Amino acid sequence: MMRKGACLYCGQIRMIEEDDMLRAVMEGVEAGKEADILATRQCDCEDAARERERKERREAAGEWARSTFSEQDGSLQMIQSAIQTTFEGAIDSVTVKINKYTHKIDTDSDGMIRIKTTYKESKTETF
Numbered sequence: 001m002m003r004k005g006a007c008l009y010c011g012q013i014r015m016i017e018e019d020d021m022l023r024a025v026m027e028g029v030e031a032g033k034e035a036d037i038l039a040t041r042q043c044d045c046e047d048a049a050r051e052r053e054r055k056e057r058r059e060a061a062g063e064w065a066r067s068t069f070s071e072q073d074g075s076l077q078m079i080q081s082a083i084q085t086t087f088e089g090a091i092d093s094v095t096v097k098i099n100k101y102t103h104k105i106d107t108d109s110d111g112m113i114r115i116k117t118t119y120k121e122s123k124t125e126t127f
């Protein structure tokens with residue numbers, strides 16, 4: 001069975017396989033909107049392409065966070081939510097300090113997620 005889905009940006013209609021819709025819902029796509037969301041994913045209009053690119057960037061940043069931070073001490077969750085809120089534009093930048101590392105998360109003028117990590121070695125002698 002095929003269903004019609006309309007791109008969320010340009011409204012272009014695409015035929016979507018019902019099996020693909022079911023799979024999308026299982027993967028967490030909002031039920032009831034799955035046909036349109038799949039049509040958007042397949043659409044080649046400018047806005048749909050930009051949205052796909054944004055999603056890829058966010059996923060790449062998430063990958064980096066998972067390989068850099070630990071879930072055990074909660075730092076991963078902290079960084080992930082910082083990336084998310086910065087990316088969505090709700091906040092301009094977040095600075096997280098963990099041990100001797102300072103991570104500043106913001107977006108550059110092209111909307112790319114930028115994470116600047118600085119390492120500070122300081123030594124204090126107390127007598």
Ligand SMILES: [Zn+2]
Nearest residue numbers: 007010043045
């Ligand atoms: Zn489109």
